[in-house]
Amino acid sequence: MTSPTKLSHIVLRTGRFQQMRDWYLNVLGATVSYDNGEVCFLAYDDEHHRIGIVNTGASEQPGPKTRGLEHVAFTYADLGGLLDTYERLDRAGITPFWSVNHGPTTSLYYRDPDGNHIELLVDNFARLEDAARFMKSEVFDVNPIGVDIDPRELLGRLRAGERPSELARAHTKAEARGFETVPEEFFR
Numbered sequence: 001m002t003s004p005t006k007l008s009h010i011v012l013r014t015g016r017f018q019q020m021r022d023w024y025l026n027v028l029g030a031t032v033s034y035d036n037g038e039v040c041f042l043a044y045d046d047e048h049h050r051i052g053i054v055n056t057g058a059s060e061q062p063g064p065k066t067r068g069l070e071h072v073a074f075t076y077a078d079l080g081g082l083l084d085t086y087e088r089l090d091r092a093g094i095t096p097f098w099s100v101n102h103g104p105t106t107s108l109y110y111r112d113p114d115g116n117h118i119e120l121l122v123d124n125f126a127r128l129e130d131a132a133r134f135m136k137s138e139v140f141d142v143n144p145i146g147v148d149i150d151p152r153e154l155l156g157r158l159r160a161g162e163r164p165s166e167l168a169r170a171h172t173k174a175e176a177r178g179f180e181t182v183p184e185e186f187f188r
Helices: 017-028 079-091 128-135 138-142 151-159 164-170
Strands: 010-014 031-035 039-043 051-055 071-076 098-101 105-111 117-123
Touching (some): 017 031, 017 039, 017 079, 071 079, 079 105, 079 151, 079 164, 151 164
Parallel strands (some): 010 051
Antiparallel strands (some): 031 039, 098 105
């Protein structure tokens, strides 16, 4: 069987075209590849577009019990890049509704103007096989959710010289945590 080589892009339907366009441009540091006022394509790396936004006039928001996509995640190269983005967005009034060290990743969850969940993250392990091994460990089995974090505190510790690998170690104890402990905002 042949597998895809990468995830190419996502496309979002909206009734808030300009607001969604501007939000993704700001949050991802993206550029416009194409925009005709009804559809736009945004890029932030070597792909011609990673985000598509289509103005369908959609106004209905799916509820927490409806089927559908939960969230889309974007990976940063390092913890400094993720936390610099956190600080830039915070200054613009865009704040995460949940910040957590999942173990394999340190993740900040945001809501776009339509309420879609966006995860900005950094991998906590330098090697894929180490992350895979952690995900099969007792620590992860007991707590697949992770440990809540304060990104402002992490940023201060990083700037004070603490190594990113040490900051990523927040989730190393087998302390039970289930989905009932996830912030309610995650399910809205």
